[in-house]
Amino acid sequence: MQTTVVGNYPKIPDPPAPGRWRTSVEKLQRGEISPDDLHRIEDEVTAEVLREQADAGIDVVTDGQIRWEDGLTYFTRRLTGFTINGLQRYFDTNIYYRQPVVTAEVEWREPIAVSDYAFAAAHSARPVKPVVTGPFTLAVLSKDEFYGNRDQLVMALAAALNRELRALAGSGAVLIQVDEPGLLIQRDRFAVFQRAMEALWDGVNARRALYTYFGHIDGLYPALLDLPVDVLGFDFVAGARNWEVIGRARFTKELGLGIVDARNTRLETPDEIAEACRRAAEIVPASSLHVGPSAGLEFLPRRVARKKLETLVAGVRRAWEGAA
Amino acid sequence: MTNSGLLTTSVGSLPKPPYLLEARRKVSRKQLDPQALADLERRATEEWIRRQEEVGIDILVDGEMYRGDMVAFFADQMDGFEIAGLVRSYGNRYYPKPAVTAPVGRRGPLTVTWFTFAQGLTSKPVKGMLTGPYTIAEWSFNEYYPTRRELVLELARAVHDEAVDLEKAGARYIQIDEPAIHTRPEEDFELAVEAMEIVTRGLTAYTITHVCYGDVPRIYPAMLRLPVHQIDLALKNDEFALLETFRSPRFTKDIGLGVIDAHSHRIESSEEVAEGIRRSLKVIPLPQVYISPDCGLKTRTADEAAAKLEVMVEGTRQVRKELS
Numbered sequence: 001m002q003t004t005v006v007g008n009y010p011k012i013p014d015p016p017a018p019g020r021w022r023t024s025v026e027k028l029q030r031g032e033i034s035p036d037d038l039h040r041i042e043d044e045v046t047a048e049v050l051r052e053q054a055d056a057g058i059d060v061v062t063d064g065q066i067r068w069e070d071g072l073t074y075f076t077r078r079l080t081g082f083t084i085n086g087l088q089r090y091f092d093t094n095i096y097y098r099q100p101v102v103t104a105e106v107e108w109r110e111p112i113a114v115s116d117y118a119f120a121a122a123h124s125a126r127p128v129k130p131v132v133t134g135p136f137t138l139a140v141l142s143k144d145e146f147y148g149n150r151d152q153l154v155m156a157l158a159a160a161l162n163r164e165l166r167a168l169a170g171s172g173a174v175l176i177q178v179d180e181p182g183l184l185i186q187r188d189r190f191a192v193f194q195r196a197m198e199a200l201w202d203g204v205n206a207r208r209a210l211y212t213y214f215g216h217i218d219g220l221y222p223a224l225l226d227l228p229v230d231v232l233g234f235d236f237v238a239g240a241r242n243w244e245v246i247g248r249a250r251f252t253k254e255l256g257l258g259i260v261d262a263r264n265t266r267l268e269t270p271d272e273i274a275e276a277c278r279r280a281a282e283i284v285p286a287s288s289l290h291v292g293p294s295a296g297l298e299f300l301p302r303r304v305a306r307k308k309l310e311t312l313v314a315g316v317r318r319a320w321e322g323a324a
Numbered sequence: 325m326t327n328s329g330l331l332t333t334s335v336g337s338l339p340k341p342p343y344l345l346e347a348r349r350k351v352s353r354k355q356l357d358p359q360a361l362a363d364l365e366r367r368a369t370e371e372w373i374r375r376q377e378e379v380g381i382d383i384l385v386d387g388e389m390y391r392g393d394m395v396a397f398f399a400d401q402m403d404g405f406e407i408a409g410l411v412r413s414y415g416n417r418y419y420p421k422p423a424v425t426a427p428v429g430r431r432g433p434l435t436v437t438w439f440t441f442a443q444g445l446t447s448k449p450v451k452g453m454l455t456g457p458y459t460i461a462e463w464s465f466n467e468y469y470p471t472r473r474e475l476v477l478e479l480a481r482a483v484h485d486e487a488v489d490l491e492k493a494g495a496r497y498i499q500i501d502e503p504a505i506h507t508r509p510e511e512d513f514e515l516a517v518e519a520m521e522i523v524t525r526g527l528t529a530y531t532i533t534h535v536c537y538g539d540v541p542r543i544y545p546a547m548l549r550l551p552v553h554q555i556d557l558a559l560k561n562d563e564f565a566l567l568e569t570f571r572s573p574r575f576t577k578d579i580g581l582g583v584i585d586a587h588s589h590r591i592e593s594s595e596e597v598a599e600g601i602r603r604s605l606k607v608i609p610l611p612q613v614y615i616s617p618d619c620g621l622k623t624r625t626a627d628e629a630a631a632k633l634e635v636m637v638e639g640t641r642q643v644r645k646e647l648s
Contacts, residue, residue, distance in 0.1 A: 012418070014409045025416035069415065086561065086587075087414060089538045092508045094463050096414040265408045265423045266467040301409025301421070 001277065001289045002059040003316050005309070006211060006233065006258060007071075007131050007179065007296035009049045009064030014303045021045050021066065042067050043119065050124040052306060057313035060127050060175065063120035065296070070097035071133045071179065072141055074112070079160055081106035085143065091181060091214050093263070093299065100142040102153060108160040111167045118171055129175045129209070130168050135161050135196050136189075137182030151192045158196040162204070169206040177209040177233070181295075184215040190223055197227045209233060211256055213295040216241040222249035230254055236276070237261045237294035246283060255284045258294035260312050265304045273315020274322060281319070291316050329610035329647075330601065330640050331382040333580065335534055335556060336453050336501065337394075337620030338387035339629050344368045348392075365390040366441065373445045375630055380637045383497055383614075384450045386442035388622070394455045394501065395463045396420045397434075402482065404428035408465055423465040424475060430482045433489045440493050449497055452490035456502035456533065457483050457523065458516040463504060473515055480522035491529050499532040500524070500552070506538040513546055521551050532556055532580060536619050541569045548576050556580025558618035561587065564600055567607045575608045582618035583639065584632045589624070591631045597639025602646075610647070615640045 012019030024041040027033045049064035068074040070090065076082040081104040087096040117130040135157030139150065147153045161178075168176055178200065183193055201208050209231035210224075216239030217224060224232055233256020234242045246255075259276040260268055273291075280289055291312065297305040340348070347364045350356035372387035391397040399405035399422035408423035435452060443450045457479035461472060469475040487498050500523055505516045524531050534556040535547070547555060559566055559582045570579075583600045584592055604613060615636060621629040 011412065012410065019410070019418075022416045022418065089507065094411075094413060094504065094507075098414075264467065265465040298412060301411060303409060 001281075001286045001291060001316055001320065003057065003309075003313055004060040004129070004256070004290045004292045005053060005058060005062055005297065006213065006256075006262065006293055007062055007065055007177075008068065008298040009053070009062070009066075009296070010298050010300060010302035010305050011045060011049075011064070011066055012302065014301050043123075046116075046120060047123045050120060050126075050128070053309065054125045056306060056309035058126065058309055060129055060290070061124060062129060062131055062177075063116055065131065065298075067116055070095075072097045072100050072138060075133055075138065075161075075164075076100035076142070078110060078112045079106055079157075080104065080109050081146065081156075082142070088141070090141075091185070093214075095299070097141065100138070102142055102144045102146045104146055106153070106156040106160050108163040111171075112164055114164075114167050114171050117168055117173060121172060127174070129177050130173050131177045131179060132161060132164060132168070134178045134180040134182070134210075135200055136186075136193050137180050140182035140186055151189075154192050154196045155199060158199040162200050162202055165200065165204040165206070169204050173206050175207040175209060175231075176204065177211055177231075178229075179211050179213075181212055181214050183220065184212055184217070187219050190220060194223075194227060197229070201228045207231070209256060209290075211258075213238065213258060213262075215239050216245060218242075218245045221245050225249065225252050231256055231290060233290065233292075234258060235294040238263070243279070251284050254288040254290060255280060256290045256292060258292055260293040260308050262293040262295040262297050262308070263299045265300060267304070267307055268311055268315070270311055270314040270318050273312055274318035277316055277319035278322065286319075329613055330615055330644055332615045332637055332640055333381060333383035333451065334376070334385045334387075334633065335580070335582075335586070335616055335618070335620045336385055336388060336451075336499065337391070337622035338372050338385065338389075339622055339624055339626045340389055341368050341371070341626055344389060362390070369438070369442055370445055373442060373450075376633070377446060377448065379630065379633045380641075381633065382448065384442070384446060384448050385453060386438055386450060388453065388620075390438060393419050395460050396422055398455055398460055399464060401434050402428055402430055404468065405464065419463075421463065421465060424461075424468045426468055428475065428478050428482065430485055434486050436486075436489050436493050439490055439495060443494060450495070451532070452487070452493075452495035452498040452529070454483055454486055454490075454498065454500045454523075456500045456505070456516075457519045458512070459502050459504040462507055472512070476515055476519050477522065480519040484523045484525065487523060487527055487529075491527060496529055497532065498527065498529045499534060499556070501534045503534065503536045503538075505533075505535050505547075506540065506543045509539075509542045509546075513543055517546075517549055517551070524551050530554070534580065534619075536582075540566055544569050545573045548573075550577075552577070554578035554580050554614060556582070556614075556616055558582040558586070559604065560585045560592070560600060560618050564603055567604060570607050575612070578612045578614060579604075579608055580614045580616045581608075583615055584617035584636050586617050586619035586621050586632075587623060589628060591628065592635050592639075594635045594638035594642060597636055598642040601640065601643045605643075
């Protein structure tokens with residue numbers, strides 16, 4: 001049983017500590033610092049959140065996605081074929097993303113996340129997993145003005161991101177996570193989703209994790225077990241029904257167990273966490289469990305995110321002790 | 325005031341002048357007495373009332389010089405809330421997100437003192453400005469109530485009491501902003517309607533709700549069941565594409581027609597405003613149409629906001645002249 005996170009981490013500490021990243025962006029906008037200066041600040045903040053996750057006791061961490069404007073812009077601005085439009089609500093949250101617009105053939109032209117991954121890996125005491133927004137979700141949340149066929153866009157993105165995953169694996173990532181929350185709002189397109197996953201992971205020499213969040217997987221399970229991935233991560237908070245759903249067929253993958261509510265400040269207790277771990281261990285061998293939050297932690301203030309991770313680690317430890 | 329059509333108004337917030345922003349910063353650093361800040365807030369309110377009168381706006385707002393965030397302003401003054409910390413909404417924009425940790429309720433009037441002050445400065449009507457229960461709930465963490473429904477309905481009772489107090493203080497127009505209303509339309513729209521019924525029950529004032537950011541077609545025509553006289557919407561930022569949606573079934577409420585993009589620096593031309601109104605009048609009958617910017621103007625500079633209001637009024641006058 002290991003502990004992990006799903007993705008992003010709050011970029012600024014709680015006041016009165018200065019929000020260095022935030023003020024640096026303001027300074028950049030006023031022309032008082034250069035993009036290189038901001039990049040250096042982001043290096044420092046990345047190192048800080050890597051340390052914070054390790055100090056909390058998380059086994060497999062992310063870089064906190066400190067450099068991501070949002071989960072779409074970060075990738076689409078460095079693929080060909082996209083322009084970036086106005087703000088849209090991100091699923092049922094109060095977080096916004098700029099909507100990518102497909103205006104030409106989508107192609108991968110250069111590594112997108114590789115240098116950020118390499119920086120994080122070099123500055124982390126714990127293994128780092130890179131996270132990539134999946135082709136299906138990118139397609140669902142983008143506006144297509146070029147292909148005129150939604151499935152074609154998904155497949156073009158899958159081919160482009162396949163090159164990114166290969167580049168990440170080539171730079172040393174042993175576990176790569178792909179996020180596909182978009183699947184849960186267009187469940188009836190599982191056939192193309194499956195084809196996209198096959199193209200996406202083709203020849204990627206790393207362990208493969210696929211995460212959904214913000215809802216349940218009823219209607220998609222057990223079909224999800226046919227996907228060419230090693231780990232399936234689900235949200236057991238917004239998708240509490242997943243407990244029942246995954247009991248319907250023998251779970252043959254490793255399980256990303258999203259049980260700490262990433263979208264509410266209410267703190268779980270270690271006992272609640274331990275109980276959920278024990279429950280999951282009846283479905284999947286404990287050694288195949290990756291216990292974590294239900295989604296990225298940037299929905300929370302930094303102090304609460306940190307406490308949630310500490311509680312998560314304490315709960316998992318308690319589950320182990322109970323099992324011993 | 326009887327509506328001969330095309331009465332002009334604002335959505336709510338207006339930019340804080342630099343001296344007020346500076347004073348707010350000083351108060352947060354405890355370098356300035358809060359009483360001195362309140363004096364400056366009154367001065368800025370009076371300046372905006374005069375400015376709106378000069379520009380020729382028909383229904384004024386107080387400009388919300390004394391509010392930071394539209395949810396925190398209410399949460400700070402009510403029972404049951406704590407400010408959990410800062411959460412990022414987009415880019416380097418953060419908002420203080422409250423957490424509900426106990427039963428919510430009003431200790432006393434929340435907006436009446438400012439309404440009375442602003443209305444005392446002018447013979448034109450000033451709108452009472454409230455944030456709606458669904459939005460307050462949605463943009464807060466809920467640590468206390470077992471369901472969102474219970475929280476929303478309890479908040480609706482509190483907002484209703486506030487609306488009654490505004491009416492007693494002389495408000496003839498009361499606006500209840502619900503920018504979060506389409507966060508989960510399938511799951512929650514009925515709840516939002518039910519909450520608005522509680523808020524507006526028994527009021528004699530003209531009631532308005534402002535909805536922005538998000539997928540308006542998804543809540544159309546259901547939104548016409550909201551028990552208010554007017555729904556205020558952003559048309560300009562998507563170049564009036566929403567008009568297609570409102571052709572059928574037809575828009576049966578009054579509409580607050582957003583004809584000015586609140587989030588761009590560019591000042592529209594008065595002809596552009598007039599053209600937007602002309603296009604809209606082909607879809608929605610004249611007596612139902614009020615003219616406003618897309619959204620609160622607080623993110624613009626004071627000069628930009630004033631210039632945008634001027635072209636809005638000029639463009640409106642042009643259309644009135646053509647119609648007379």
